[in-house]
Structures are given as C-alpha cells and as structure tokens.
Amino acid sequence: MTEQVAVVGSGYMGGGIAQVIALSGRQVVLADVTAEQAAQSRERIIRKAQDFEARELLPLGAATRIAEGVVAAASIEEAVAAADIVEEAVPEILAVKHETLRRISAAAPSTAVIGSNTSTISIASLAEAVERPERFLGVHFSNPATFIPGVEVIPHAGTDRAVVARVIGLLAECGKTGVEVPDVTGFVLNRLQYALFTEASRLVEEGVATAESIDTIARTTFGFRLPFFGPFAIADIAGLDVYEFCYGSLGEAYPERFAEPAALRDRVARGELGVKSGRGFLATPPERSAELVAYRDRAYAAMAVLLDEIGPAPVDY
Structure with missing residues (x-):
C-alpha cells in the first residue's frame, strides 16, 4: 500500500514539499490554519x-499527477488522522511549532512518523511537544523544495534509527538526496551558508569589494565547482599541502578569522595530501587522477554552456 503523507503548513515550502511527494505517486493531504487556506494553497x-x-x-503530466494526488483537509486533525508520515512546515516560531506538533501527535496514528522542516530550531527542543518522540526528527528541505535535491535529515538523541532509514528511503523515492546530520545549532547547511555570508559581508564592510564583485567572483570561481565537488573534494584535488600554505598566509593577516583547522594540519603531518598521495579527507587514488580531471573538464564545460543558455540572473546591484 502506498504511504499517505500529510503536510501541515501549506505555504511556499509546504506547497513545494507537497508537490515533490505527490510526484512520487503518494497521496498528500494538505492542512493549514483554516480549511480555506489549505484549499487555496492546493x-x-x-x-x-x-x-x-x-x-x-x-x-508532461506532472500537474495532473499533483492535482490528483493532493487534497486539502478541513483541519490539521483531519489531515493527519490516517497519515503514515507527517511533515510539519509552519513558521519558524517555537511556540507555533510546539502547538502544531502537539496537535499532530495527538491526532495522528501512533505509528506515524513526524518530521519538521525547521532550518534553525533544535530538534530535541521540538521533540518535547511530540507524543512518542522516538518517531520524530527534522526533515529540512531547501527552497525551492520542488527543485533542490538535498534534504537534511536530523534525528534527535531519542529518534528510532528505523525512522531515519525510512525517511531517507522515502526521499530517495521522491528523487531527493537525504543526508543525515546531527542535531546541532544550524545543522550543516546553514553553518556553511552563513559562514560564507559572514566573510562576504566583512569584505563589503572593510571596503575590499562590492556586493556585485563578490557575487560575481563566488559564481564564476569556486562556486562554479560546487555543483560537482564539495569543499573536501576540492581541497583534495588542489592538495592539502597547498591549503596549509594558504592558511599560513591568511592566518598571518587575519588571525582571528583564519586559523588552520586541526583536521587539515593533522592530515598534512601524516602525509595525507589528497589525490596526489591517495588519501586526504577522501581516498581517491592517484591512478584515478586522469579520470577525475576528465570528469572535471566535462562538468565545467557543460556548466558554461548551461549558463550561457539561460543567461544572467535578473538581479540588480
């Protein structure tokens, strides 16, 4: 039997999540503060x-599948009454989330998995409002949920491991990549995103560069690599000894901002320099270097063609 999913909170994020789940062939019941709001969102x-x-x-056929797969409920209680999985996507206000989660866990079947789309609030603190909190975890989609593939899956200390596996499996069937991360402030996505924004803002504040210049540099240099390689893969390809040298320069100029990470220093000390030594943060052997370079070149060339095809973003500075 196909799982029934309830999405509670039918705004921009909740609506996108409902689209994603309906496109996987599952029935989605949408709820909001009123029946009218849920119907309008549908x-x-x-x-x-x-x-x-x-x-x-x-x-082709996606809109029809969504129309057939998504129904609007008269209330939260009605939406979750027969749900196998519930995703809460109400505003990032702890009191609002607590009240919503209390209603969900009181009305949903005792076996229903309950997830929260929070991007900032501790999953453990949210779990305080959930009956049988072992079935509760964070399921953090990115905006726009319809198109961004990655989803943070965040268990708290009491989450049942089977629930984590079940959610990651569901996401895979929806064409998403679920990645388990720990319940720490900011999780992973926002710690990375805000670290970049912090340094970009400092560059503007210090008069080093304009917002336009920084955005252009980010898009056309290291950002150009990120759809294909994460920061550790990029570092391994460049060479961790190169990174250590650069940290020396940055740390000397900006000691409060660029101390060399111990994880980098320890690997270099052990001779783990990245691809050229066969191990760094990853374990890509040197004999795969030619294959890696060929993939890189093909990927970057394809990205250049795509960007030329779709043109510049409609933003003004």
Missing part, C-alpha cells in the same frame, strides 16, 4: 505545477 501549487510543466521544468 489550487496554487497546481497552478505552479502547470506553469513548471509549460516551461518544461517538470515532465
């Missing part, structure tokens, strides 16, 4: 799907 996500389909961003 119509909105269908219209958006029709637009995506017309622009060839979703396959």
Whole structure:
C-alpha cells in the first residue's frame, strides 16, 4: 500500500514539499490554519505545477499527477488522522511549532512518523511537544523544495534509527538526496551558508569589494565547482599541502578569522595530501587522477554552456 503523507503548513515550502511527494505517486493531504487556506494553497501549487510543466521544468503530466494526488483537509486533525508520515512546515516560531506538533501527535496514528522542516530550531527542543518522540526528527528541505535535491535529515538523541532509514528511503523515492546530520545549532547547511555570508559581508564592510564583485567572483570561481565537488573534494584535488600554505598566509593577516583547522594540519603531518598521495579527507587514488580531471573538464564545460543558455540572473546591484 502506498504511504499517505500529510503536510501541515501549506505555504511556499509546504506547497513545494507537497508537490515533490505527490510526484512520487503518494497521496498528500494538505492542512493549514483554516480549511480555506489549505484549499487555496492546493489550487496554487497546481497552478505552479502547470506553469513548471509549460516551461518544461517538470515532465508532461506532472500537474495532473499533483492535482490528483493532493487534497486539502478541513483541519490539521483531519489531515493527519490516517497519515503514515507527517511533515510539519509552519513558521519558524517555537511556540507555533510546539502547538502544531502537539496537535499532530495527538491526532495522528501512533505509528506515524513526524518530521519538521525547521532550518534553525533544535530538534530535541521540538521533540518535547511530540507524543512518542522516538518517531520524530527534522526533515529540512531547501527552497525551492520542488527543485533542490538535498534534504537534511536530523534525528534527535531519542529518534528510532528505523525512522531515519525510512525517511531517507522515502526521499530517495521522491528523487531527493537525504543526508543525515546531527542535531546541532544550524545543522550543516546553514553553518556553511552563513559562514560564507559572514566573510562576504566583512569584505563589503572593510571596503575590499562590492556586493556585485563578490557575487560575481563566488559564481564564476569556486562556486562554479560546487555543483560537482564539495569543499573536501576540492581541497583534495588542489592538495592539502597547498591549503596549509594558504592558511599560513591568511592566518598571518587575519588571525582571528583564519586559523588552520586541526583536521587539515593533522592530515598534512601524516602525509595525507589528497589525490596526489591517495588519501586526504577522501581516498581517491592517484591512478584515478586522469579520470577525475576528465570528469572535471566535462562538468565545467557543460556548466558554461548551461549558463550561457539561460543567461544572467535578473538581479540588480
């Protein structure tokens, strides 16, 4: 039997999540503060799907599948009454989330998995409002949920391991990549994202560069690599000894901002320099270097073609 999923909170994020789940062939029940709001949101996500389909961003038939798969409920209790999985996507206000989660866990079947789309709030603190908290975890989609593939899956200390595996499996069937991360402030995504934003803001404050210049540099240099390689793969390819040298220069100029990470220093001390030594943060052997370079070149060339095809982003500075 196909799982039934309830999405509680039908705004921009909740609506996108409902689209994703409906496209996997599952029945989605949408709820919001009123029945009218849920019904209006259902119509909105269908219209958006029709637009995506017309622009060839979703396959033919996607809007029909969403229209057939998503229904609006009269209340939160009605939405979750027969749900196998519930995703809460209400505003990032602890009191609002607590009240919503209390209602969900009181009305949903005792076996229902309950997830929260929070991007900042501790999962353990949210779990305080959930009956049988072992079935509760964070399931953090990124905006826009319809198209961004990665999803942070965040158990708290009491989450049942089978629940984590079940959610990651569901995400895979929805075409998403679920990655388990620990319940720490900011999780992983926002710690990385805000670290970059902090340094970018400092560069503007110090008069080093304009916002436009920084955005351009980020997009056209290291950001160009990120769809294909994460920061550790990039470092391994460049060479960790090179990174250590650069940290020496940066640390001398900005000691409060660029202390060399112990994880880097320890690997270099052991001779683990990245691809050229066969081990760094990853374990890509030197004999795969030619294959790696060929992939890199093909990927970057394809990205350049794509960017030329779609043109510059419509932002003004």
